[in-house]
Amino acid sequence: MMLSSGKLANLLRLADAAGRFKMLAVDQRDSMRAALAKAAGRQPQDVAYEDMAATKALITDLLSPHSTATLVDPIYGLPRAVKIVPGDVGLLVAVEDGEYDQVGPTGRERKTRLLDGWSVAQAKRSGVNAIKLLLYDTPEASAEVRAHQRQIVRRVGEECVRHDLPFLLEVVTYPIEDASADTPEFARKRPRHAIDAAREFSDATFHVDLLKLQFPADLKYARQFHQAVFDGKERPAVYSLEEIRAFCRELNEAARRPWVLLSGGVGIQEFLVDLELAVEAGASGFLCGRAIWQEVLPLHPNRERMRAYLVSTAVYNYVRANAAAERARPWYAHPHIGGWENLRLHDGDAEWYRRYGASPQRGE
Amino acid sequence: MMLSSGKLANLLRLADAAGRFKMLAVDQRDSMRAALAKAAGRQPQDVAYEDMAATKALITDLLSPHSTATLVDPIYGLPRAVKIVPGDVGLLVAVEDGEYDQVGPTGRERKTRLLDGWSVAQAKRSGVNAIKLLLYDTPEASAEVRAHQRQIVRRVGEECVRHDLPFLLEVVTYPIEDASADTPEFARKRPRHAIDAAREFSDATFHVDLLKLQFPADLKYARQFHQAVFDGKERPAVYSLEEIRAFCRELNEAARRPWVLLSGGVGIQEFLVDLELAVEAGASGFLCGRAIWQEVLPLHPNRERMRAYLVSTAVYNYVRANAAAERARPWYAHPHIGGWENLRLHDGDAEWYRRYGASPQRGE
Numbered sequence: 001m002m003l004s005s006g007k008l009a010n011l012l013r014l015a016d017a018a019g020r021f022k023m024l025a026v027d028q029r030d031s032m033r034a035a036l037a038k039a040a041g042r043q044p045q046d047v048a049y050e051d052m053a054a055t056k057a058l059i060t061d062l063l064s065p066h067s068t069a070t071l072v073d074p075i076y077g078l079p080r081a082v083k084i085v086p087g088d089v090g091l092l093v094a095v096e097d098g099e100y101d102q103v104g105p106t107g108r109e110r111k112t113r114l115l116d117g118w119s120v121a122q123a124k125r126s127g128v129n130a131i132k133l134l135l136y137d138t139p140e141a142s143a144e145v146r147a148h149q150r151q152i153v154r155r156v157g158e159e160c161v162r163h164d165l166p167f168l169l170e171v172v173t174y175p176i177e178d179a180s181a182d183t184p185e186f187a188r189k190r191p192r193h194a195i196d197a198a199r200e201f202s203d204a205t206f207h208v209d210l211l212k213l214q215f216p217a218d219l220k221y222a223r224q225f226h227q228a229v230f231d232g233k234e235r236p237a238v239y240s241l242e243e244i245r246a247f248c249r250e251l252n253e254a255a256r257r258p259w260v261l262l263s264g265g266v267g268i269q270e271f272l273v274d275l276e277l278a279v280e281a282g283a284s285g286f287l288c289g290r291a292i293w294q295e296v297l298p299l300h301p302n303r304e305r306m307r308a309y310l311v312s313t314a315v316y317n318y319v320r321a322n323a324a325a326e327r328a329r330p331w332y333a334h335p336h337i338g339g340w341e342n343l344r345l346h347d348g349d350a351e352w353y354r355r356y357g358a359s360p361q362r363g364e
Numbered sequence: 365m366m367l368s369s370g371k372l373a374n375l376l377r378l379a380d381a382a383g384r385f386k387m388l389a390v391d392q393r394d395s396m397r398a399a400l401a402k403a404a405g406r407q408p409q410d411v412a413y414e415d416m417a418a419t420k421a422l423i424t425d426l427l428s429p430h431s432t433a434t435l436v437d438p439i440y441g442l443p444r445a446v447k448i449v450p451g452d453v454g455l456l457v458a459v460e461d462g463e464y465d466q467v468g469p470t471g472r473e474r475k476t477r478l479l480d481g482w483s484v485a486q487a488k489r490s491g492v493n494a495i496k497l498l499l500y501d502t503p504e505a506s507a508e509v510r511a512h513q514r515q516i517v518r519r520v521g522e523e524c525v526r527h528d529l530p531f532l533l534e535v536v537t538y539p540i541e542d543a544s545a546d547t548p549e550f551a552r553k554r555p556r557h558a559i560d561a562a563r564e565f566s567d568a569t570f571h572v573d574l575l576k577l578q579f580p581a582d583l584k585y586a587r588q589f590h591q592a593v594f595d596g597k598e599r600p601a602v603y604s605l606e607e608i609r610a611f612c613r614e615l616n617e618a619a620r621r622p623w624v625l626l627s628g629g630v631g632i633q634e635f636l637v638d639l640e641l642a643v644e645a646g647a648s649g650f651l652c653g654r655a656i657w658q659e660v661l662p663l664h665p666n667r668e669r670m671r672a673y674l675v676s677t678a679v680y681n682y683v684r685a686n687a688a689a690e691r692a693r694p695w696y697a698h699p700h701i702g703g704w705e706n707l708r709l710h711d712g713d714a715e716w717y718r719r720y721g722a723s724p725q726r727g728e
C-alpha cells in the first residue's frame with residue numbers, strides 16, 4: 001500500500017506506537033447543549049458559548065492525556081484544545097454542522113450540512129491531523145437524500161486528498177418511520193445498515209482513510225442482555241450474542257478500510273462489551289466520547305464536582321477502554337494496507353519532492 | 365502572547381511536555397556526501413541517492429525515538445522519515461538548497477538558494493510540523509549579499525505565516541578573508557556575529573518563531589580549553605570562560621525569540637560544554653546532528669558497524685545532550701511568549717473559525 005506523505009505522517013500521529021486508535025471525542029454540540037441546559041434548569045438556546053467551551057476544555061484537559069488523539073468541533077472545542085491537548089496527542093476536527101436538514105414525507109430524513117465558514121483547507125492550516133465527517137445514512141431515505149449524502153462524502157474526501165490530510169468518516173444510521181431508534185424493529189435493522197454502509201463507503205471514490213462505525217447491533221436487544229442488564233429497562237430479544245458476533249465479522253469484512261468503533265451515547269458497560277466484540281472482529285480501536293464522560297454533564301455548573309468526576313470515574317472508564325483496545329488490530333495490519341512492511345510513501349525517490357503537491361488532484 | 369492555531373499546535377509537537385527542544389538534525393547534504401565518499405574511497409559525485417537515503421534512514425530510525433522532533437531534508441530524508449519517525453515525535457523540513465552561490469571579490473560570500481521544486485506550501489501539505497531555513501550571514505558581506513539574505517528570510521517567514529507553520533531560522537556566520545573558520549581572528553569575531561544576528565532576525569518583520577543559533581564563541585580558543593582539550597590540536601587563547609559566559613548572556617538577551625543551540629560539526633565533548641553554557645544562559649534546548657552521530661559516517665558502507673555505533677555511542681551522546689537540556693528554559697517561558705498562562709490562541713471566540721484563514725496574510 002502506498003500512502004502520500006501527509007496522510008501517512010498524520011495517521012501515525014492518531015494512533016499509539018503499535019498502530020491502535022484510542023481516541024477521545026469531545027465534538028458533541030446539540031447533545032451537550034441539551035444536557036447542560038437541563039443541568040442548569042434552562043433552555044438549550046440559553047446555554048452560553050462560554051459554558052460549552054469551558055465544559056469541553058475541562059473534559060479535554062483531564063481526558064486527552066489518556067487518548068492517542070482527540071476529536072474536537074471547530075467552534076467551541078478547537079480554539080482551546082490547541083493549547084490543552086498534549087503535543088504527543090493527535091488532533092482531529094469535525095467539518096459538519098452540528099445540525100442537519102430534516103426532509104422527506106416523515107420529516108425525518110437527514111441531509112448533512114458542512115459547517116458554514118469552515119473548510120478542510122482551514123482545518124489543515126490550523127494544524128490538526130485529520131478531518132472527521134459525521135454522515136447520517138439509511139437505505140430507507142429517498143434517492144435524492146442518499147445522493148446528497150454521497151456527494152458530501154465525495155467532496156470532503158477530495159478536499160482531504162488535495163490537502164493530504166487523513167479523512168475519517170463516521171456513518172450513523174437512524175430510523176425514518178419512528179422517532180426513536182430504541183425499538184425492536186430498528187434494532188433488527190441495525191446490522192444490515194451498518195454492514196452495507198461500511199461496504200459502500202470503503203469504495204475508493206470516497207477517499208476515506210479510516211471508518212468510524214456503529215456497533216452492528218443493539219446489545220440491549222441481545223438475548224443475553226435484554227433483561228435490563230445495561231440501563232434497567234427490559235426489552236424483547238431480537239438476536240443472540242452468537243449472531244451479533246457474526247454481524248461483527250461481516251462488518252469487518254465489509255469495511256475495506258481500517259475502522260474504529262464509536263460509542264453513540266451508550267453507557268460505559270455496554271460500550272465495553274461492544275468494544276470487546278468489535279476488537280475481536282478486527283476493529284483498530286475506538287473513537288469514543290459520551291460513553292466515557294457523559295455523566296459529567298448533569299454536574300454542570302459545579303466545576304468542582306465536574307472535575308472530581310472526570311479525574312476519577314471518567315479516567316477509569318478511559319483506562320478500561322484503552323485496555324480493551326490493547327488487543328485491537330494495528331491499522332496498518334488491515335488487509336487494505338497490507339502490513340507495516342508493505343507501507344510505502346507514494347513517490348519516495350530522488351525527485352519525489354518536485355512532483356509532490358504539483359498536481360495534488362492526482363493524489364500525490 | 366497570542367499565537368495562531370497552526371503555529372501553536374505545531375510548536376507543541378516539537379518540544380517535550382515541559383516545552384524543551386531536544387531535536388535531531390539529519391538534514392545534512394554536502395557534508396554527509398563528502399564523508400560517505402571518503403569512507404568508500406570514491407568521489408562525492410559518485411555517492412548514490414540510495415547511499416544518502418539509506419544512511420539518513422538508519423540514523424533516523426535509531427536516534428529519532430530519543431528526540432522530541434527530527435529535522436530532515438526534503439530530498440533524501442523526508443520520504444523515508446515520514447514512516448520511520450515515531451508518531452509522537454515532531455518533523456521539521458529544510459527549504460534551502462544544500463548548495464549556495466559563492467560571490468564577491470574573494471568568491472567567499474554566500475547567497476542562500478531555496479531548493480528548486482520545493483516550497484513551504486508543499487512542506488505544509490506533506491505533514492511536517494515546522495520549516496527550517498539555514499541562512500549564512502556575516503556583517504562582512506556586501507550590502508547586496510546581505511539584502512539578498514534578508515529577502516529570503518522574509519519570504520520564507522511570510523510563507524510560514526500564510527500556511528500557519530512554525531518557522532525555525534538557523535543563522536551561521538562564516539569568514540570571508542580566510543577559507544577556514546578555524547583561526548584566532550575568526551574566533552574573535554564569532555561572539556559579535558552571533559549576537560548581532562540573533563538581535564536582527566528577532567525582528568517581527570522576519571516572522572521567525574524559533575532561532576537556531578551558533579554557540580557565540582569557539583571553545584577551542586578559550587583559555588580553559590585551548591590546550592588541545594577537544595581535538596588534540598593546540599590553539600592560542602582568545603577569550604576566557606568568564607567572557608564566554610557573558611557572550612552567552614548577551615546572545616540570550618539579543619534573541620527576542622525562543623532559541624536552540626546548533627552543533628555545527630563540533631565533537632560531542634565540546635558540544636556538551638557549549639550546550640551547558642547555552643542552557644545556563646536561557647536556551648530552550650538544542651537541534652543537533654553531527655556532534656551526536658558524525659562518527660557513523662566513516663563506517664559506511666558497513667551497515668553492521670554503523671548500526672552498532674548508532675545504538676551504543678550515538679545513543680549515549682543523545683542521552684547526555686537530553687540530560688543537559690533538562691534544565692533548559694521552556695520555550696513558552698521566554699519573555700517574548702510570557703509564560704504558559706499568557707499563551708492564547710489568536711481569535712479564540714465563537715466566530716474565530718469563520719475568520720481563521722480567511723485573510724492569512726494578516727497572520728490569523
